[in-house]
Amino acid sequence: MTIDKPAGSVFLVEDEAMIRMMVVDMLEELGFNVVAETGEINEAVKLAGTTDFDVAILDVNVNGKVISPVADVLKARNRPFIFATGYGTQGVPENYRDRPALQKPFQIESLKQALDSTLRGIA
Structure with a gap:
């Protein structure tokens, strides 16, 4: 039996537990390995x-707090990240509007497309 190499590893920040579990399921179905997940900004x-x-997926609003401090750390580490937001691009912190954003709720196809383009450096 051969084990396929994972498509990549993901760090996930999402404060809604049910949504977080759903996204983890989608990521695993796409062949990604979720290496860390949290719903709390300080832990994030x-x-x-x-x-x-390899890539992070960040909920824009985590328990009423903007995700900017986490995005700042990732930017400093030169790690790619994607925002997930129910507020459209207007919900994304202004200085990060050049980053890819998934409109919640999103389908697995949208997630795959965002991950593929981000990991290829196109987004």
Whole structure:
């Protein structure tokens, strides 16, 4: 039996537990390995600075707090990330509007497209 190499590793920040579980399921179905996940901003900042991953998916609003401190850490580490937002691009922090954003709720096809383009450096 051969084991396929994962499509990549993901760090996920999402404060809604049910949504987080759904996204983890989608990522695993796409062949990604979720190496860290949290729904809490302070833990997300810590994980962003210490975890090794290929790409991060960040909920824009985590328990009423903007995700900018986590995005700042990822930008400083030169790690790619995608925003997930129910507010459209207007919900994305202004200085990060050049980054890819998934409109919630999203389908697995949209997630795959965002991941593929981000990991290829196109997004």
